Amino acid sequence: MKFxxxxxxxxxxxxxxxPKGKQKSALLPLLHLxxxxxxxxxxxxxxxxxxxxxSITPIEVYExxxxxxxxxxxxxxxxxxxxxxxxxxxxxxxxxxxxxITEKLGIKPGETTADGLxxxxxxxxxxxxxxxxxxxxxxxxxxxxxxxxxxxxxEECRNKAALNN
Amino acid sequence: xxxxxxxxxAHVQGIRTYxxxxxxGGYTALEKALKEMSPEAIVEExxxxxxRGRGGAGFPTGMKxxxxxxxxxxxxxxxxxxxxxxxGTFKDRYLMEFLPHLxxxxxxxxSFALGSNATYxxxxxEYAWIPDILExxxxxxxxxxxxxxxxxxxxxxxEIYVQRGAGAYICGEETALIESLEGKRGNPxxxxxxxxxxxxxxxxxxxxxxETLAALVPIIKMGGEEYxxxxxxxxxxxxxxxxxxxxxxxxxxxxxxxxxxxxFIYSDEYCGGIPNGKRLKACIPGGxxxxxxxxxxxxxxxxxxxxxxxxxxxxxxxxxxxxMMGSGGFIVLDEDQCVVKHTLTLARFYRHESCGQCSPCxxxxxxxxxxxxxIETGKGKMSDIDLLWDIxxxxxxxxxxxxxxxxxxxxxxxxxxxRDEFEWHITNPQEAQIRNFGLAHYADPxxxxxxx
Numbered sequence: 001m002k003f004x005x006x007x008x009x010x011x012x013x014x015x016x017x018x019p020k021g022k023q024k025s026a027l028l029p030l031l032h033l034x035x036x037x038x039x040x041x042x043x044x045x046x047x048x049x050x051x052x053x054x055s056i057t058p059i060e061v062y063e064x065x066x067x068x069x070x071x072x073x074x075x076x077x078x079x080x081x082x083x084x085x086x087x088x089x090x091x092x093x094x095x096x097x098x099x100x101i102t103e104k105l106g107i108k109p110g111e112t113t114a115d116g117l118x119x120x121x122x123x124x125x126x127x128x129x130x131x132x133x134x135x136x137x138x139x140x141x142x143x144x145x146x147x148x149x150x151x152x153x154x155e156e157c158r159n160k161a162a163l164n165n
Numbered sequence: 166x167x168x169x170x171x172x173x174x175a176h177v178q179g180i181r182t183y184x185x186x187x188x189x190g191g192y193t194a195l196e197k198a199l200k201e202m203s204p205e206a207i208v209e210e211x212x213x214x215x216x217r218g219r220g221g222a223g224f225p226t227g228m229k230x231x232x233x234x235x236x237x238x239x240x241x242x243x244x245x246x247x248x249x250x251x252x253g254t255f256k257d258r259y260l261m262e263f264l265p266h267l268x269x270x271x272x273x274x275x276s277f278a279l280g281s282n283a284t285y286x287x288x289x290x291e292y293a294w295i296p297d298i299l300e301x302x303x304x305x306x307x308x309x310x311x312x313x314x315x316x317x318x319x320x321x322x323x324e325i326y327v328q329r330g331a332g333a334y335i336c337g338e339e340t341a342l343i344e345s346l347e348g349k350r351g352n353p354x355x356x357x358x359x360x361x362x363x364x365x366x367x368x369x370x371x372x373x374x375x376e377t378l379a380a381l382v383p384i385i386k387m388g389g390e391e392y393x394x395x396x397x398x399x400x401x402x403x404x405x406x407x408x409x410x411x412x413x414x415x416x417x418x419x420x421x422x423x424x425x426x427x428x429f430i431y432s433d434e435y436c437g438g439i440p441n442g443k444r445l446k447a448c449i450p451g452g453x454x455x456x457x458x459x460x461x462x463x464x465x466x467x468x469x470x471x472x473x474x475x476x477x478x479x480x481x482x483x484x485x486x487x488x489m490m491g492s493g494g495f496i497v498l499d500e501d502q503c504v505v506k507h508t509l510t511l512a513r514f515y516r517h518e519s520c521g522q523c524s525p526c527x528x529x530x531x532x533x534x535x536x537x538x539x540i541e542t543g544k545g546k547m548s549d550i551d552l553l554w555d556i557x558x559x560x561x562x563x564x565x566x567x568x569x570x571x572x573x574x575x576x577x578x579x580x581x582x583x584r585d586e587f588e589w590h591i592t593n594p595q596e597a598q599i600r601n602f603g604l605a606h607y608a609d610p611x612x613x614x615x616x617x
Contacts, residue, residue: 017283017326019240022366027348028331032290060348067350067520068331070290086252087453087510088409088496124334124514125252125453126291129409129494130416139293 001049007037011053023054027064030054031071040080041072069123077112077119079157082136083145085122088129097133097145098122104154117161118154167434168395170383170403171376172419175263181298183305186266192311194385198274199317202385207278211381213389215401220246220337220374221452221492222567223476232361233279234369241369243281244346245272245378247288247295248330248337252453252514253494256405257375259417261288261295264379265302269325271381273311276323279371283324287342290331299327334518338566339372341520352522353566376405396422400475404493410448411499413437422475426450427464429474430497443499446604447583450479451491453511454571456578457504458488459607469613484578500604504586508579509537515572523564529556530572537576540587543594550587554580583607 003011011030018025030050031042038046047061054061065071081101085094098120102108105118112119128134131143142153179185186192198207212227233241245268249257260268268286276284288295303325306312314322328346330336336345340354343365364370380402384392393401400422406429409415414437420429430445431438439445445460465472467486472478476490498507516530536553539545557573564570580587586602 017285017324017328019283019366022347024348025328025346025366028290028345029329032329032331054348056348063350064348068290068333069517070332085510086514087449087507088253090507090510091410091496091498091502123332124517125250127249127255127258127289129253129255129496130407131255132409132415136291136293 001038001045003033003037003053007033015054024056024060026054027056027061028068031061031065035071039075040078041075075112075116076121078117078161079137080119080121081153082121082123082126083109084124084126084128084132084134086125088125089132089134092132094133094145097135097147097150100147100150104150117157167419167424168403168421169419170387170392170395171260171264171267171379171405172417175259181263181265181302183266183302183309186264187309191266192270192306192309194382195270195273195311196317198385199277199319199321204278204280207274207381207385210384210389211278214384214392215389215399216377216380216384216392217399217401217476218374219376219380219404219493221251221454223490226373226377229361229373230279230371232359233371234362235280236369239368240282241280242365242371243272243276243279243284244339244342244365244370244372245284245286245375246337246339246342246372247286247292247375248334248342249292249375249492250289250334250337250518251492251494252511253409253449253496254407254452254492255409256407256417256493258292258295259407260375260379260405261292261299265298266306267379267382268375269299269302269306270311271378272325273306273316273323274381274385275371275373275378276325277316277319277321281371282322283326285346285365286325286327287336287346288327288329289336290329293329296327296329303327333520334514335520335566335568338568341566342372343370350520352520353568355565397473397475398477400477400490404474404490406474406493406495408436408495408497410495410497411439411443411502412497413440420474422473424474425464426472426474426479429495436497439497439499443501444604444608445497446500446502446607447498447504449488449494449496449575450474451489452494453496453514454574455489455491456484456487456574457508457582458486458578459582461608461611462486462582463488465611467611467613469611484574485581488578501601503541503601504579504583505537505541505590505602508575509534509541511575512537512572515568519568519572523569525560525563526569526572529560529569532556533572533576540590541597543590543598545587545591545594547588547591549591550580550584 051058109122134143217223336351341351360370512534521527561573
């Protein structure tokens with residue numbers, strides 16, 4: 001396991017943002033980078049590699065990786081639907097959206113489809129309350145969700161996956 | 166027409182780019198601050214402006230800045246808190262997405278005033294596309310000579326870095342944010358020492374909200390005294406309100422804090438009323454942790470006076486009959502909404518976000534969620550209501566950071582004002598699964614006792 005030269009240059013650039021000797025500050029950004037690079041989740045090997053890059057102990061990485069909700073400690077589907085379920089989204093009908101995705105893909109929150117394509121996850125407030133109901137899909141938000149929008153998004157993901165195969 | 170200081174140019178085509186922002190008068194406040202003013206003079210203007218921190222606590226920013234320690238030879242840091250995570254709040258996102266240069270300009274002025282040569286923007290991890298926007302703005306500002314070495318020939322050096330969080334509400338608390346910036350779990354620190362003395366890497370640090378730092382631009386442009394003339398009382402300047410829930414026009418609005426709550430909800434200039442002719446049942450006016458109010462206490466105070474969208478008026482009556490301005494996350498519930506269920510989602514949120522350091526919060530938030538879930542699903546007991554009250558009382562004030570209070574207050578206020586809705590859930594468990602309690606008496610005029 002190793003970052004490409006490109007990514008290693010990025011790692012050096014990130015570490016240089018902090019004072020000398022405070023390279024541990026780069027841990028969160030590096031874990032994001034590692035998760036993107038190494039399959040969408042953080043295995044023990046991945047975390048050990050990040051520890052090595054920062055000259056810190058592996059436990060310092062584990063304790064951080066387990067604290068923050070965006071780090072996946074188990075493999076997830078290629079497309080993760082992270083649907084917000086906090087108050088303002090509830091008021092605008094997120095429960096129906098979650099139920100619809102469950103029905104459509106046959107997975108409950110926390111599960112992944114057998115083909116490894118989709119994971120459904122419920123999350124707490126993502127700061128898009130005025131555009132509810134909404135979900136995070138990769139880097140971006142999908143807002144003003146309706147059953148029709150969900151259908152379109154699933155279709156879009158399937159098409160993208162087919163193109164990449 | 167309302168006064169707009171932050172969002173005035175939000176709809177100018179291309180304002181996100183350096184060229185358009187500059188053409189529209191951008192970076193002139195920075196030129197004025199760095200060329201004509203000393204750091205002390207900037208802090209002085211900020212004090213005169215009376216601006217209160219826009220993140221939620223409402224502490225006067227000028228005073229916060231004046232606490233920063235200046236030990237010889239120790240670098241100081243400014244950290245911009247862009248970890249916006251309070252349910253109902255999405256105003257900072259709007260500023261960063263559409264007016265990135267306004268924030269960067271405010272940050273450079275503030276860095277100069279505080280003597281920060283390395284300034285960090287800590288942004289919540291889920292806003293994953295926004296760091297690209299901010300980093301582009303930083304690059305362009307640097308190319309124009311507003312960042313880097315010897316800015317505008319003043320001898321002042323400054324770099325701004327963006328750091329993403331990774332999903333933790335608690336990192337909006339300033340000491341947890343600092344821990345996270347150091348690459349650790351977001352466990353809040355015991356204060357004192359305050360960040361102004363010992364912050365990131367044990368150096369003097371000021372942590373301010375995005376909107377607060379952006380407001381430095383109009384304050385420097387117009388002067389603190391002029392800024393203080395806008396608004397009313399100790400609610401000076403303008404405030405961004407993010408409105409959501411059952412509204413015709415949810416979104417981010419800039420208000421000058423002299424309008425009434427009723428005008429904000431119903432006028433076409435703002436939220437445009439409630440969809441489908443439904444009636445207002447309740448509202449959380451300042452982000453999920455501030456007390457929920459029934460319609461009658463929201464629109465008028467217990468004294469029968471009109472309630473306004475400002476710090477003083479929203480908190481009129483204390484927690485007995487008032488609420489708070491908080492972060493400006495304005496959540497509206499119409500007559501079809503269930504206060505028990507809404508409170509349950511908030512309790513779940515705080516349980517999920519408790520860092521686990523303090524037992525009252527770690528254990529209490531989960532316990533409250535469990536009881537609320539029982540009540541919501543028809544398995545509640547009448548004694549649960551008093552138990553909930555008891556638990557929240559024991560969390561409040563007994564934790565290192567304010568997350569404990571933030572988790573306790575929504576439950577307390579829901580019971581305080583909507584106790585009969587909770588009781589109805591318990592006495593009518595089957596019916597409560599099919600329909601909601603409805604508007605009931607929550608919009609009825611309140612009897613105001615006449616005093617001689």
